[in-house]
Each structure stands twice: as structure tokens, then as C-alpha cells.
Amino acid sequence: MRKLLIVLAAVFCMGAASDPAERLPDPAQEARARELFREVRCLVCQNESIDDSDAELAADLRRIVRERVAAGESDDQIKAFLTERYGEFVLLRPAFSLGNLALWIAPLIVVVGGIGLLLARLRNRPPEPELSSAEADRLEKLARD
Amino acid sequence: MIVELGAFALVLGLALSIAQAATLALARMRRSAALAGAGEGMALGAFLSLAVAFVALVWAFVVSDFSVANVAENSHTAKPLLYRIAGAWGSHEGSILLWCLALTGYGAAVAGLGRHLPADLKASALAVQGLLGAVFLAYTVFASNPFLRLDPGPVEGRSLNPLLQDPALALHPPFLYAGYVGLSVVFSFAVAALIEGRVDAAWARWVRPWTLAAWSLLTLGITLGAFWAYYELGWGGWWFWDPVENSSFMPWLVATALLHSAIVTEKRGALPGWTVFLALAAFSFSMLGAFLVRSGVLTSVHAFAVDPERGVLLLIILGIMAGGGFALFTWRAPSLTPGGVFAPISRESALVLNNILLAAATATVLLGTLFPLIREAATGEAISVGPPYFNLTFTPLMAILLLLLPVGPLLAWKRGDALGAAQRLWAAAGLALAVALAVFALSEPKKAFGAMGMGLGAWLIAGAVAELAERGRAFRVPAAETFRRLANLPRGAWGMTLAHIGLGVFVLGACYETGWKAESAQAVPIGGRIQVAGYELTLLDVHGVEGPNYEAERGRLEARKDGRLVCTPTPERRLYLPGGQTTTEVAICHEGPSHLYVVLGERRAAAGAPVWLVRAYWNPLALLIFLGPAIMALGGAVSLSDRRLRLGVGRKAEAPA
Numbered sequence: 094m095r096k097l098l099i100v101l102a103a104v105f106c107m108g109a110a111s112d113p114a115e116r117l118p119d120p121a122q123e124a125r126a127r128e129l130f131r132e133v134r135c136l137v138c139q140n141e142s143i144d145d146s147d148a149e150l151a152a153d154l155r156r157i158v159r160e161r162v163a164a165g166e167s168d169d170q171i172k173a174f175l176t177e178r179y180g181e182f183v184l185l186r187p188a189f190s191l192g193n194l195a196l197w198i199a200p201l202i203v204v205v206g207g208i209g210l211l212l213a214r215l216r217n218r219p220p221e222p223e224l225s226s227a228e229a230d231r232l233e234k235l236a237r238d
Numbered sequence: 239m240i241v242e243l244g245a246f247a248l249v250l251g252l253a254l255s256i257a258q259a260a261t262l263a264l265a266r267m268r269r270s271a272a273l274a275g276a277g278e279g280m281a282l283g284a285f286l287s288l289a290v291a292f293v294a295l296v297w298a299f300v301v302s303d304f305s306v307a308n309v310a311e312n313s314h315t316a317k318p319l320l321y322r323i324a325g326a327w328g329s330h331e332g333s334i335l336l337w338c339l340a341l342t343g344y345g346a347a348v349a350g351l352g353r354h355l356p357a358d359l360k361a362s363a364l365a366v367q368g369l370l371g372a373v374f375l376a377y378t379v380f381a382s383n384p385f386l387r388l389d390p391g392p393v394e395g396r397s398l399n400p401l402l403q404d405p406a407l408a409l410h411p412p413f414l415y416a417g418y419v420g421l422s423v424v425f426s427f428a429v430a431a432l433i434e435g436r437v438d439a440a441w442a443r444w445v446r447p448w449t450l451a452a453w454s455l456l457t458l459g460i461t462l463g464a465f466w467a468y469y470e471l472g473w474g475g476w477w478f479w480d481p482v483e484n485s486s487f488m489p490w491l492v493a494t495a496l497l498h499s500a501i502v503t504e505k506r507g508a509l510p511g512w513t514v515f516l517a518l519a520a521f522s523f524s525m526l527g528a529f530l531v532r533s534g535v536l537t538s539v540h541a542f543a544v545d546p547e548r549g550v551l552l553l554i555i556l557g558i559m560a561g562g563g564f565a566l567f568t569w570r571a572p573s574l575t576p577g578g579v580f581a582p583i584s585r586e587s588a589l590v591l592n593n594i595l596l597a598a599a600t601a602t603v604l605l606g607t608l609f610p611l612i613r614e615a616a617t618g619e620a621i622s623v624g625p626p627y628f629n630l631t632f633t634p635l636m637a638i639l640l641l642l643l644p645v646g647p648l649l650a651w652k653r654g655d656a657l658g659a660a661q662r663l664w665a666a667a668g669l670a671l672a673v674a675l676a677v678f679a680l681s682e683p684k685k686a687f688g689a690m691g692m693g694l695g696a697w698l699i700a701g702a703v704a705e706l707a708e709r710g711r712a713f714r715v716p717a718a719e720t721f722r723r724l725a726n727l728p729r730g731a732w733g734m735t736l737a738h739i740g741l742g743v744f745v746l747g748a749c750y751e752t753g754w755k756a757e758s759a760q761a762v763p764i765g766g767r768i769q770v771a772g773y774e775l776t777l778l779d780v781h782g783v784e785g786p787n788y789e790a791e792r793g794r795l796e797a798r799k800d801g802r803l804v805c806t807p808t809p810e811r812r813l814y815l816p817g818g819q820t821t822t823e824v825a826i827c828h829e830g831p832s833h834l835y836v837v838l839g840e841r842r843a844a845a846g847a848p849v850w851l852v853r854a855y856w857n858p859l860a861l862l863i864f865l866g867p868a869i870m871a872l873g874g875a876v877s878l879s880d881r882r883l884r885l886g887v888g889r890k891a892e893a894p895a
Binding site: 187 | 473475478480481536580581582587590591593594595597598599601602605606609613617619620621622623624625626627630631632635759760761851
């Protein structure tokens with residue numbers, strides 16, 4: 094059963110959002126709705142945004158988002174509505190919150206830490222030994238030849 | 239009978255791998271050449287056993303022997319021969335068998351090709367490789383045996399998921415696994431180096447060809463997968479930041495970092511600890527990938543053969559092997575002497591910076607993939623980490639890396655000349671800026687980030703060419719002299735140039751396709767029209783087609799631009815009879831490197847005549863997305879053919895400076 098669901102989910106996910114039957118009449122609003130679709134998860138699919146999914150729930154979510162876009166709500170208002178109804182799981186872009194702090198700052202920590210280690214290594218490098226006068230003479234002689 | 243032979247050969251392979259690990263460990267302890275020879279023979283024997291087992295499984299699929307449970311579940315008599323063969327690695331059991339075949343194959347290759355390796359290092363590395371083989375083969379024999387019989391066997395099989403019935407996907411797993419598992423050699427060499435307590439220029443030189451080979455194969459494997467997604471899933475996406483994709487991408491990122499840090503260790507004897515760490519991490523990420531993909535702990539679009547219970551076993555294997563490797567690292571790494579001092583502006587620094595950014599990118603992908611699991615386990619709240627997260631974190635890191643990339647090869651080792659590098663790159667920088675401005679000015683709609691991406695792509699290509707020109711002293715010496723210099727360049731230099739150009743080609747394609755793709759969807763009757771990006775498509779007719787194991791509706795369209803006939807795409811919508819699934823077969827018209835991508839959707843009832851939902855996409859420069867990585871892999875292959883790296887060519891290592 095589980096296998097079948099996976100297969101069905103994969104098959105039904107085929108760039109559904111462009112279906113002309115669903116479109117909003119105003120192209121600017123439609124474009125905004127499409128942008129939003131990419132950040133909303135189709136909850137019953139296998140890791141798919143509602144922009145891509147053909148599942149019934151995705152179509153319902155698209156209808157909700159389009160209605161709210163048409164009603165003039167802001168992106169944040171729409172996302173807040175969806176989060177309240179379905180939980181944070183519905184957002185494909187995790188919120189900038191304390192719970193997600195590690196997620197957002199980890200790349201920065203690795204870069205800063207890495208550069209810190211590099212700088213420490215560069216600072217600790219032993220001074221390059223100066224040439225002794227005998228060596229300098231020899232170098233000069235070699236250069237002349 | 240042949241199936242029993244396969245089952246026997248599989249168990250024999252397990253026994254030989256265990257014997258290989260034990261014999262070579264003993265050979266190393268007693269410094270016995272005779273025992274080492276015997277152990278190497280066992281490595282070869284384990285590979286031959288696995289080859290026999292694998293052929294037996296393929297044979298069972300080819301003749302559709304449904305008394306074998308794995309064949310019954312994954313094959314069907316109506317499938318074309320190519321897909322019956324590919325079905326052998328389409329299931330969990332089959333793919334793990336392929337993994338083991340590659341694992342023992344690499345072991346045999348080290349035994350056979352590594353004639354000039356120091357005896358101690360070779361014995362230790364092959365003992366570790368044998369241990370890896372033994373662990374994965376034990377898993378195969380006891381928890382994932384592909385040769386289990388059914389009594390009585392069914393008359394017909396359950397068939398493979400039809401989405402997988404595709405040439406790119408038939409080849410995708412072998413390349414991917416050859417790449418994943420190629421990193422096992424690097425892992426074994428790293429553990430051996432830690433045991434021997436010596437990581438020097440010579441060690442890095444032995445490790446680099448294996449990394450290059452694995453990296454090239456992995457590059458091709460991932461690209462084939464992306465190409466498959468592009469034309470088979472039916473909406474032109476090629477990368478979704480899906481957990482399964484991330485699982486294959488993380489080993490690639492680490493292997494890329496390793497390729498670069500191994501150069502520093504080889505040429506300058508610096509960063510030995512970090513190089514060993516990356517060598518351990520690369521295969522650990524391969525094993526993590528196998529666990530994530532096969533256990534189903536993460537939901538994914540690509541989850542095709544999932545089994546949570548066996549996932550736990552894979553997690554245990556991962557924990558023991560990777561954990562053991564890293565424990566050994568913490569114990570032994572402090573004894574590695576970091577050699578080679580370098581100035582802040584030097585090629586070493588540039589390569590370290592490359593590694594920092596690649597490590598940060600890997601950490602981002604890892605965290606993005608695993609964070610939902612961690613957060614749910616910790617707080618019980620489910621969250622999603624999707625493409626928008628990766629676009630905000632991974633992409634900027636890569637942009638910085640690409641910006642710095644052309645500078646690195648122009649800096650000298652030890653102490654570089656930043657001003658000199660800048661002088662050699664001003665033309666490339668000017669060209670890149672011109673490309674970015676031109677794209678911004680000429681394309682509609684205006685997209686600043688997309689234009690900057692195009693500039694970056696041009697910067698990479700022009701920077702690689704500038705570096706080549708510098709090596710040939712172009713315009714400063716007569717042209718003939720330049721050609722002579724270029725002809726005498728080591729293959730490794732050409733490999734690097736090709737790989738960097740390939741990356742630039744990919745960036746151009748990825749940025750342009752993502753930024754300026756156009757899409758149109760419409761329900762059209764026969765004779766109806768749909769427009770996209772200046773192309774007008776007319777649906778001429780739709781008729782039924784019968785395939786070997788499917789029935790299809792095939793649409794015939796005509797695409798015109800300014801009245802000129804461009805092509806006649808024939809997209810299909812297929813119904814696979816054995817499983818009752820529908821798939822779309824898209825039609826792609828090549829317009830230079832750009833694609834006109836046409837999908838036939840479902841038939842809808844309308845007043846009077848029937849209508850079909852037709853989707854048309856204009857994917858500009860889409861070909862470059864797949865061509866770029868292919869050039870990168872070619873660069874790897876060219877580099878691998880360098881005499882200095884050729885497998886088996888022994889050369890005294892120069893003393894590290």
C-alpha cells in the first residue's frame with residue numbers, strides 16, 4: 094500500500110499549477126500566487142510543492158491561496174493563515190525562528206570557523222629564515238652564471 | 239540452478255571478504271609477503287564471486303524466473319530486454335548487490351593495479367576494504383538476499399515502476415554506485431594511513447586517482463539522474479533539493495573538496511589531517527546516502543525501494559564503519575605533522591578557501607536534509623526544509639566560491655602575487671561583466687540575480703581560458719611557441735581547465751534556464767493552438783499507440799516560429815497495463831542548446847469536441863545544464879590519464895618541501 098502511494102504521488106506530480114481551469118484572471122496576481130505556491134508544501138505528497146503537485150489537496154491549497162491573493166492579502170498574511178491551519182510543516186521555507194536558529198546560522202558558523210582556523214594557521218607560521226651571508230653570496234654567484 | 243549458483247557465489251564472496259580482511263591484517267602484523275599475496279588473491283576471488291552472483295541475478299531477470307522473489311516483485315515478461323536487465327538493480331536487494339560488486343571490484347583493482355604501493359600501506363588498505371566488503375556482504379546475505387525463492391512462483395511478475403523504464407535511469411544507478419563506492423578505496427587508504435601513521439605527498443598521490451575516478455563517475459551518475467527527472471517527470475525540473483538528491487550530492491561535494499585538498503597535500507605536504515578527514519567523510523556520506531535513500535526516514539519524490547527495518551541495519555553499519563574511522567582519526571591525527579608553510583596570498587590559501595566553502599555547502603545540505611528529523615525528534619513539531627531554504631543558503635556560498643575560483647590557479651604555491659593574478663584576469667573580468675550587463679539589458683523580464691549568474695558562468699570559462707593562455711604565454715611569445723607549450727602541458731592541467739570550463743557551462747545553463755524559462759498550458763481541441771516564447775504549437779491529431787507493456791495516446795503537434803516549421807513534437811501519455819500507472823513521455827525539440835518541451839496531459843470533456851491539456855515550456859540553454867557536468871567528468875577522465883597519476887605507475891615521491 095505504501096509503495097502504491099509513493100508511486101501514485103510521483104505520477105500525479107506533474108506541474109499542475111499551470112492548469113488553465115484554475116488560473117486567476119489578473120496576470121500580476123496569478124504570478125504572485127505562483128511564487129507563493131513554490132513555498133507551500135503539498136502535505137500528502139512526497140516532498141512536493143503545491144506548484145508541482147496534481148494531488149487533490151494541492152489543488153485545494155492552490156484555490157485557497159489564489160482566493161486570498163485575489164482578496165488582496167499579503168504574502169505574510171497568507172502564509173500565517175496556512176501555518177495556523179496546517180502547522181509549520183506546510184512551509185517549504187522554514188521560518189527564521191529560535192527553533193530553526195541552528196539551521197540558518199550553521200553555514201555561517203562553518204565559514205567563520207574555517208576562516209578562523211586558516212588565519213590562526215597563517216599567524217602561527219614560523220618566520221621564513223633569512224639567507225645567511227654565505228648563502229646570499231652563493232645565490233648571487235648562481236644568478237650571475 | 240543458475241540462481242542457486244548465484245546464491246552460492248554470494249556467500250562465497252562473503253567468506254572470501256572476511257578471509258581477505260583477516261589474512262591481510264595478519265600479513266601487515268607479521269610483514270609477510272606470502273600472506274599479503276594470498277590476501278590479494280582473496281580480494282580478486284571475492285570480486286569474481288560477486289561478478290558470478292550479479293550475472294546470475296541478471297540472468298534470472300532476463301529469463302523472467304519468477305520463482306525468485308526479487309524478480310517476481312520487480313519484473314514482468316512484457317518488459318523490453320534492456321529494462322529487464324536494468325530491473326536487476328532497480329530493487330533494494332539488487333542495488334545493494336551492485337554496491338557489493340563495486341566494493342569488491344575496487345578491492346580487486348587496488349590489489350591488481352597497486353603494484354608499486356608500499357607493502358604495509360597496501361596490506362592495511364586492502365584489509366580495511368575487505369572489512370567493508372564483509373560488512374556489506376553480510377548485510378546482503380542475511381538481510382537483503384536477492385536470491386530468495388518463492389514456492390510456488392507466480393505466473394507473472396509485478397513489474398518495475400514504469401517511471402523507471404527509461405534508458406537514462408537504466409544507466410543512472412551503475413554510474414552512481416561506481417562513484418559512491420569508488421570513495422570506499424579512499425576511505426580504506428585513509429584508515430590505512432592513520433594506522434601506519436604516515437600521510438605524505440606520496441600517500442596523497444596514490445589517493446588522488448581513485449578520488450578522481452569516483453568523482454567523475456559520481457558526476458555522471460548525478461547528471462543522468464537529473465536528466466531523467468528533467469524529461470521523465472514531465473515538468474522540466476531537474477533539481478528539487480530532494481533528500482534523495484541531496485544524499486548523492488553530499489558525497490560529491492566532499493569528493494570535490496578532497497580532490498582539491500589532496501593537491502595541496504601532494505604538492506606541498508600541507509593539510510594532511512584535513513585531507514584524511516575528507517577521505518573518511520566522503521565514503522561516510524556515501525553510506526549515509528545509502529541509509530537515507532533505502533530506509534525511507536525522509537520523504538522523497540524518488541523513494542522507489544524503501545524498507546525501514548533494513549534501514550536500521552544500514553544505520554548500524556554506517557555507525558560502526560564511519561564511527562570507527564573517525565575515532566581512529568581523533569586518536570591518530572594529532573601525530574600527523576602538518577608540513578608546508580604558506581602565505582595568506584598563495585595557492586594553498588585559495589584551495590583552503592575552496593575547502594571551507596565546500597565544507598560549508600556540505601554542512602548546509604546535510605542540515606537542510608536532516609533538520610526536519612532532528613527538530614521533530616527534539617520538539618515534536620514537524621517542519622519542512624525545501625528549495626527556498628537551499629536557494630537562500632547554498633546558492634550564496636557557491637556564488638562566492640565561483641567568484642574566487644579563477645584566481646586560485648593563477649596564484650603561485652607558497653607565496654602568490656595578487657596583483658599579478660589580477661592583471662592576468664582583467665580581460666576575463668571585463669568579459670564577465672559585459673555578459674552580465676548584456677543579459678540584463680537584453681532579456682525580458684529583467685532579472686538582476688539571473689544576469690549576475692550568467693556573468694559568473696562567463697567568468698569561470700574566461701578565467702579558465704586566461705589561465706591556459708598564461709601557461710602558454712600567449713601573446714608574449716610567438717604563436718608556435720605557445721602551441722608547443724600548450725601541447726606539452728600535463729594532462730592534469732587540461733583536466734582542471736576542462737572541469738572548470740564545464741562548471742562555467744553548467745552555471746550558464748542553470749541560471750538562464752531557471753531565470754528565463756517560459757511556460758504555457760491550455761486545453762486544446764484538435765487543430766487548437768498554444769503559444770510559448772514566440773513559438774506557436776498546433777495540435778494536429780491524437781491517436782492510440784500500443785507499446786510492449788503499455789497503451790498510449792500520442793499527440794502530434796506542429797511547432798512554428800514566425801511561420802517557419804520548427805519541429806513536430808509527439809508527446810505521449812502512457813498507461814502501463816501491469817500496474818495501471820500513467821506516465822507522460824515528453825517531446826523535446828532542440829533549438830540549438832535550448833529546448834521546446836511539450837507535454838500531453840489528460841483528455842477533458844468539453845462541449846462538442848474532446849480537448850487535451852497541453853503544456854509547453856521554453857527552457858532556454860537547458861542543454862548546457864547537462865553538458866556542463868559531462869565536460870567536468872571528461873576533465874576528470876583526462877586528468878586521470880595523466881602519466882603522473884596513471885594507476886600502477888610507480889614513481890619515487892619527491893620529498894615534501
